[in-house]
Amino acid sequence: MPRIRVRLDALRDRSYTVEIRPGILAEVPLLLSRAEGKRRVFVITDSNVTRLYGSEFASRLAAAGCEVALLEVPAGERSKSSPTLNGLYTRLFRGGVRRDSLVIALGGGVIGDLAGYLAATVLRGVRLVQVPTTLLAQVDSSVGGKVGIDHPAGKNLIGAFHQPSAVYIDPEALLTLPEDEFRNGLAEVVKIAAARDAPFFANIERNAPRIRRENTALNAKIVETAVALKASVVEKDERETGLRRVLNLGHTIGHALESSGGFALKHGQAIAIGMAAEARIARELGLLPPPACLRLTGLLEALRLPVDPPGTINERAFMSAIALDKKSDVTGTRFVLLRRIGECAPGVPVPADLIRKTMGLVSRKSKHG
Ligand code: NAD
Ligand code: GLY
Numbered sequence: 269m270p271r272i273r274v275r276l277d278a279l280r281d282r283s284y285t286v287e288i289r290p291g292i293l294a295e296v297p298l299l300l301s302r303a304e305g306k307r308r309v310f311v312i313t314d315s316n317v318t319r320l321y322g323s324e325f326a327s328r329l330a331a332a333g334c335e336v337a338l339l340e341v342p343a344g345e346r347s348k349s350s351p352t353l354n355g356l357y358t359r360l361f362r363g364g365v366r367r368d369s370l371v372i373a374l375g376g377g378v379i380g381d382l383a384g385y386l387a388a389t390v391l392r393g394v395r396l397v398q399v400p401t402t403l404l405a406q407v408d409s410s411v412g413g414k415v416g417i418d419h420p421a422g423k424n425l426i427g428a429f430h431q432p433s434a435v436y437i438d439p440e441a442l443l444t445l446p447e448d449e450f451r452n453g454l455a456e457v458v459k460i461a462a463a464r465d466a467p468f469f470a471n472i473e474r475n476a477p478r479i480r481r482e483n484t485a486l487n488a489k490i491v492e493t494a495v496a497l498k499a500s501v502v503e504k505d506e507r508e509t510g511l512r513r514v515l516n517l518g519h520t521i522g523h524a525l526e527s528s529g530g531f532a533l534k535h536g537q538a539i540a541i542g543m544a545a546e547a548r549i550a551r552e553l554g555l556l557p558p559p560a561c562l563r564l565t566g567l568l569e570a571l572r573l574p575v576d577p578p579g580t581i582n583e584r585a586f587m588s589a590i591a592l593d594k595k596s597d598v599t600g601t602r603f604v605l606l607r608r609i610g611e612c613a614p615g616v617p618v619p620a621d622l623i624r625k626t627m628g629l630v631s632r633k634s635k636h637g
Contacts, residue, residue: 286411286435286495290484293321293438296399297328300372303434304395306333308369310360312383314343317375317401320444325374325399337363341382345531348382348417350426356386370395373432376402376449377409377535381424384415388430398432401441403453403487404536407460407494408515410435412502418531422592423523429507437495439488442481450481452536454571455518457490459543460497462564463514466610468493469567476570513614517604518543521627524589528582540573545626549618550605552626560609577627590623 292299300309309329313322318340326338339359341347360369371394373383380398387396400410416427442450461469472479478486498515505511522542526533533541547564550556565575593601602615624630 282431284432284434286437286499288406288437288439288488288492288495290438290440290488292436293325293399293401293441294328296436296438297325297332297334299436300370300397300434301329301332301334304370304397306335308364308366309334309336309372310363310365310369311336311338311372311374312341312356312379312386313338313374314341314347314376314379316343317379321401321441322374341379343378345378345418345526345535348378350417350419353382353386353417356382357390360386360390365390365394367391367394370397372397372399373410374399374401375405376400377405380405380409381415381427382417384413384430384432385417385427388415388428393430396430396432398435400435400437402445403442403450403491404456405453406437406439406442406491407453408456408498410437411495411498412512412515413506418527422589423527425592431506437491439484439491442487443484445481447481448534449536451572452534454479455536455540455543455568455573457494458564458567458571458573459517459539460494460515462543462606462609463517463604463612464497464501464610465493466608468497469563469609473563473567473570476567479571510614513604514612517606517612518546520590520593520601520603521545521623523593524586525578525581527589528585529578533578537574540568541575541577544568544575545577546603547606548626549603549622550607550613550616552622553605553616553618555613555616556606556608560606563609564606581627581629583624583629586627586629587620587623590620 326336329336341352371387373380387394398410400406413429413431415430416424419425518539522538525538544565547561551561568575603618604612604614605616607613
């Protein structure tokens, strides 16, 4: 039988640059019109970001010669949904989207994931530029190409890998971020440091009292280190077949808390609680020395992030969400657990009863044997 090989990796270079500079937001329209040419541009943003930056951003793009549509969705996790996505497809078709059009995600992680998935799927894929405006999106979600939406069955269950062609990060955009949202982003900073870089973790511990929205110079450095760490992981394992799993530290429990609680908890808060709980699980399994567990929870608390499970968890919904985690395989749910600060063990099986105990849940099953 004839055998034909379909070679893909060499087809085109999908490398891209992440530019991090205070004040760059005002320059992005001109930079983009130069880099991308005067193509049709759809700027996807949310109701808060439109007011703060979106309208001016779109006007600057138009002034730079682009044909621009500014498309706004309600702020919040509920927009990462199929109805909102469908509404955006309609607006793109009405707006004359073509294969050479460009989608720009201007906003936080919700917008990055939603607009990214829109770009990945409309007309089988158009180019995407990420312009993240929350700390969480700047240090994590805008880089690496994971895009997607939630499903009533769970968080991020529908998605794709669609790398941006560029990422522009303005640490000054954090000046307008509500304090809680700034703290949420710090949860992902702690995650990447704990998972990959002990000296960075120690640096955050030392700087914790100085980490504030207003400290643009320090924030720029934190963003730069976090992005470099993330890029180094994504370069080695874009499709999360191995190493990239470490970026899910705290996320198995975090995602289950988010979706089982109807998204009342913000992503960053859920990840902070998830990291603390998963550290306790690692300690119980004899994987993580108790002092390292204390260091992790201590840093989260110093950054004013929550570490305790919420008082009310819908056990059934929570345990089903755990079972649906994307790291599950035929053998069950696998956790990424810390071995020490800066190093993780991916793919650790965790007994359901230990998960329940750690989260303060006592199930009927465990009560009756
Ligand atoms: P978000 O996008 O909802 O933004 C938080 C809030 O901040 C929103 O109300 C938004 O309107 C507002 N906002 C955004 N920029 C602002 C600014 N500069 N000034 C004032 N307000 C501003 O939430 P998020 O925390 O940025 O992102 C969370 C999402 O990211 C979750 O859905 C999570 O699943 C996803 N995520 C994705 C990845 C990935 O790799 N794709 C990684 C981590 C998280
Ligand atoms: N935020 C996890 C990842 O990008 O893999």
